[in-house]
Amino acid sequence: MKNWRYVAYTVIIAIAILFPFYTGTYLQHTATAILIYLSLALSWDMLLRTGQISFGIAGFFGIGGYAAALTHLNWGIDPLLGIILGGVAAFFIALLLGLIVLHLRGLYFAIVTLALAEIFRVIVRNLHGLTGGPEGSVLPTAIFGGDPSKIYWLVLAITIITIIVSEIFQKTRIYFATTSIRNDELVAKSSGIDIFKYLIFVFAVTSAIQGIIGSSYAHQYAFVTPEETFHIHFTLLPMAMCLLGGMYTTMGPVVGALVLGTIADYLKLQLPYGHLLVYGVVIVIVILFMPRGIVGTVRERLERGK
Amino acid sequence: MPILETKYLTKTFGGLVALNEVCFELNENEILGIIGPNGAGKTTFINVISGIYLPSSGKVVFHGKDISELPAHIRCKLGIGRTFQIVRPLQGLSLLQNVMLGSLFGRGNSLKEARKEARGICEFLDLAQIERDIAKLTVLEIKKMEIARALATKPKILFLDEVMAGLNIDETKEMIESVQKIRAQGISICVIEHVMSVIRELTERVIVLDRGEKIAEGPYEGVSDNPRVISAYLGEEE
Numbered sequence: 193m194k195n196w197r198y199v200a201y202t203v204i205i206a207i208a209i210l211f212p213f214y215t216g217t218y219l220q221h222t223a224t225a226i227l228i229y230l231s232l233a234l235s236w237d238m239l240l241r242t243g244q245i246s247f248g249i250a251g252f253f254g255i256g257g258y259a260a261a262l263t264h265l266n267w268g269i270d271p272l273l274g275i276i277l278g279g280v281a282a283f284f285i286a287l288l289l290g291l292i293v294l295h296l297r298g299l300y301f302a303i304v305t306l307a308l309a310e311i312f313r314v315i316v317r318n319l320h321g322l323t324g325g326p327e328g329s330v331l332p333t334a335i336f337g338g339d340p341s342k343i344y345w346l347v348l349a350i351t352i353i354t355i356i357v358s359e360i361f362q363k364t365r366i367y368f369a370t371t372s373i374r375n376d377e378l379v380a381k382s383s384g385i386d387i388f389k390y391l392i393f394v395f396a397v398t399s400a401i402q403g404i405i406g407s408s409y410a411h412q413y414a415f416v417t418p419e420e421t422f423h424i425h426f427t428l429l430p431m432a433m434c435l436l437g438g439m440y441t442t443m444g445p446v447v448g449a450l451v452l453g454t455i456a457d458y459l460k461l462q463l464p465y466g467h468l469l470v471y472g473v474v475i476v477i478v479i480l481f482m483p484r485g486i487v488g489t490v491r492e493r494l495e496r497g498k
Numbered sequence: 499m500p501i502l503e504t505k506y507l508t509k510t511f512g513g514l515v516a517l518n519e520v521c522f523e524l525n526e527n528e529i530l531g532i533i534g535p536n537g538a539g540k541t542t543f544i545n546v547i548s549g550i551y552l553p554s555s556g557k558v559v560f561h562g563k564d565i566s567e568l569p570a571h572i573r574c575k576l577g578i579g580r581t582f583q584i585v586r587p588l589q590g591l592s593l594l595q596n597v598m599l600g601s602l603f604g605r606g607n608s609l610k611e612a613r614k615e616a617r618g619i620c621e622f623l624d625l626a627q628i629e630r631d632i633a634k635l636t637v638l639e640i641k642k643m644e645i646a647r648a649l650a651t652k653p654k655i656l657f658l659d660e661v662m663a664g665l666n667i668d669e670t671k672e673m674i675e676s677v678q679k680i681r682a683q684g685i686s687i688c689v690i691e692h693v694m695s696v697i698r699e700l701t702e703r704v705i706v707l708d709r710g711e712k713i714a715e716g717p718y719e720g721v722s723d724n725p726r727v728i729s730a731y732l733g734e735e736e
Contacts, residue, residue, distance in 0.1 A: 365602050365609060368591075372599055375588045381570040382548060382580055384604035384651055440590075 208348055212341035220340040224412070226453035227347045228405055231354040233430035233437070233445035235401040238361055241440050242394055243374035244294075245302045247427055249402055251309025252282040254422035256403025257410035258316055261329055264411070271335040275346075275407040282403025283396050290395040294388060306427075313422035328417030335411035343412050350408060354401055358442040361394075370394065432475050438485025447486050499562060501526050501686055502547070502578075502655055507556035509539075509546050509710075516542040518710040519556065524655060529677070529687045531697040531718065534707035535731055540690045541583055543707065544657045548580045549573040560655075574604050579653025581644040583660045583690075587632040593639070594620065594628040597646040604651025612650070619646045623676055638669045642676065655686045662693050674699060694722070706730065 212220050232249055239246050256278030263269040263277055293304050316323045323329065336342035361367060369390045372380040380387055406426075410416050430449075437448020455474060459467035482489045500523035509517040516539045524530055532540050545551045547558050549570035558566045565573055579600075588596050594616050601612035620628045623642045635643065641661050648656055658677065662670050670693070677700060681687055691697050697704060698718050706714040706721055708730040714721045721727055 368595065368599055368602055371590060372588050375590070376586050378550065378582070379586045379588060379599075379647075382550070382574055382582075383599045383647060384571050384574040385599075386569075386571050 205352070209345070212344055217340050220344045222453075222457050224340070224344045224347045226449060226457075227344075227351045228409060229429055229433060229453055230446060230449035231347075231351045231405050232402060232426060233433040233449050234354050234358050234442065235398040235405075236430050237434045237439060237441075237445045238358055238401075239394055239398045240434070241361070241367075241370040241374060242391055244297070244391065244395070246305045246395075246398075247302050248305030248309045248399075249430055250422050250424055250426040251305070251312045252286060252399040252402040253406035253409070253426045254309070254312055254316070254416075254418075255285055256282045256406030257416050257421040258323060259403070260407030261331055261410045261416045262323065264331060265329055271411045275404055275411065278407025278410075279400040279404035282406070283400035286399030287392060287396045290392040294391045294395060309422060309427065313418050316422070317418040323416075323418075326418060328415055328421070331411070331414040334414040335408075338414075343408075346408055347405075347412075350404055355442060355446070357397065357401065362442060366390070366394075434485075436475060436478050436485055438487035438489070441487055444485050444487040451486065500524055501561060503559045504543075504547065505557040505559060507543075507546060507558065508554045509542055509551060510554045515710050517546065517553075520707070520710070520712050522705055522712065522715075524686055524688060527681065527684055527686055528703065529681055529689065529701050531701035531704035532688060532690045532707065533692075533694075533697060533704055537709075538707040538730075539710040540707055541659060542710075544580060544659055544688075544690065547573075548578055548657065571603070574651050574653075575606075577652070577654035578657070579604075579648035579651050579655065580657040581641075581648055581659055581661055583663075585637075585640045585644055587635070587640055587643060589632060591632060592628070593625065593630050593632060593635060593643055596632055596643055597628075597650050600647045600650030616646070616650055619649050622679070623649075624672075637664050638672070641665070641673070645676070645680070649680065653685060655688065656680065658687065658689045658691075660690055660692065662691055662696050670696065694718075 211223060215223075232253065236246060236249055259281035260271070260274035260278040264271060264274050269277065289308060293301060293308070296304055317326050319325070335346070361370065369380070369385050372383065372385060373387050373390060377387055406421070410421065430445075433448035433452045434445045435448070436452050437446065438444030452474075456467070456471055459470050463470060478486070484492065502524040504520055504522050506519040506521060507517055508515070508519055520543065532543065534540055542551070546553050549568060549572070553566055556566070557564050560573075560576060560578065565576065568576075588599070594613070597616035597619055598609075598612040601607045601615045602609070607615065617628065623646050625639060625642055625646060632640075632643070645656075645658065645661065662673055665673060674696060677687060677689070689697070689700060701718060703716060704718050704721050705712055706724075706727050713726045713730060714724045
């Protein structure tokens with residue numbers, strides 16, 4: 193049973209790596225976009241496992257994007273190094289802000305993270321000299337000269353790293369800490385868990401992932417603007433994917449992103465003007481009838497069948 | 499020297515005085531009972547000692563060291579373990595995983611060590627089928643799981659907040675035996691209980707709280723005849 197699982201993983205990874213060899217530019221582009229949202233959805237779920245609902249994904253995504261773009265423009269920093277720097281920037285900003293905002297819980301935390309993302313955007317918009325202001329900044333070239341297969345492999349690598357981090361969070365003591373903090377903070381602290389330390393750690397790590405994805409996105413399109421780089425769909429779409437696929441697992445957001453990403457792209461071609469409506473209806477129906485998401489529902493059925 | 503003492507411990511919530519200058523001592527390897535009518539401040543007392551609340555004034559002294567300002571997770575690591583009046587099993591984790599929590603974080607053990615220790619503790623408390631989901635446990639098993647989770651932190655003092663509540667006669671008997679077994683391991687125990695037969699059987703000494711104040715202290719037999727205690731439970735005679 194366990195061996196089969198490894199065989200399956202190997203096959204899936206092999207197909208994913210070989211993907212650009214048998215597809216065209218359009219599909220490679222679509223797949224890259226889906227992987228970007230998949231990683232964002234997974235990073236959001238990793239924080240959700242502690243019970244904290246963040247609306248700030250776009251904020252850290254944008255910080256990463258701007259950090260990578262500006263270090264490249266001003267100091268000529270290599271894009272690949274810049275992508276790592278974007279993650280580092282998001283990590284430390286999340287660390288500092290986490291010291292303040294992680295005293296909040298529930299709705300209060302959610303609203304403050306939403307506000308933070310907006311504040312980042314407003315600051316970036318107004319720092320004309322540094323960021324290019326409302327018009328943003330344009331990079332001389334896209335990363336890898338805009339080669340879609342190489343960009344796909346870069347994003348795939350980031351996605352695989354995100355999945356590995358998520359699995360580390362699920363297979364180590366971090367799993368016990370996050371699960372108990374989400375369930376019952378009183379039990380968590382009475383069992384010796386330093387709740388604040390774990391929350392800051394998870395918040396900083398997941399923000400770093402969002403920053404890294406943001407920086408690779410900035411280098412992929414070779415421009416950053418306040419409105420596009422901090423766009424709210426980088427927050428909302430990953431959340432929808434996670435809810436659709438199922439929360440608190442690695443598999444949930446992965447499945448959710450693949451399903452919703454594919455549907456979104458198909459609908460965009462079929463219904464250029466109405467696709468968002470159908471898309472919204474799909475999300476509502478799934479959440480109404482499968483509150484535990486696709487993965488949660490399937491697992492439940494399988495267990496009942498046993 | 500007592501292992502734990504409180505000095506003039508006071509806790510207020512706004513205008514409500516939940517604890518009023520409570521002084522108490524817990525000796526090494528003793529079973530002490532804390533009794534009192536509903537709302538007397540018994541659970542607040544445990545919460546202040548275990549660090550869920552910080553005291554408004556007064557001190558909590560553990561092994562001669564003032565721990566009044568330390569956060570709950572540090573006090574847990576120092577050796578103050580507790581259960582909860584309203585059981586708090588962690589959903590989504592198995593019985594074994596719930597117990598492992600104490601060993602993992604209270605003592606900083608690895609997953610492997612924690613699993614081994616938790617198995618031992620479950621066996622010690624006669625908890626079987628430890629891979630079961632927590633939702634499938636009986637009341638007695640959940641109460642025992644709470645004790646096991648606290649024991650996994652290797653406490654020097656264990657606070658049991660109404661662990662007998664909701665148990666039938668046989669289960670109560672089983673629980674009393676478990677508590678005595680735990681004491682035999684050298685752990686000091688504080689039991690909060692409404693069931694007086696349990697207090698009589700288990701404890702050497704009790705303290706009585708009423709409206710946040712300690713109104714009596716001593717062996718159960720003496721305390722139960724105390725007129726202040728009787729009036730606290732039954733009301734004043736006209």
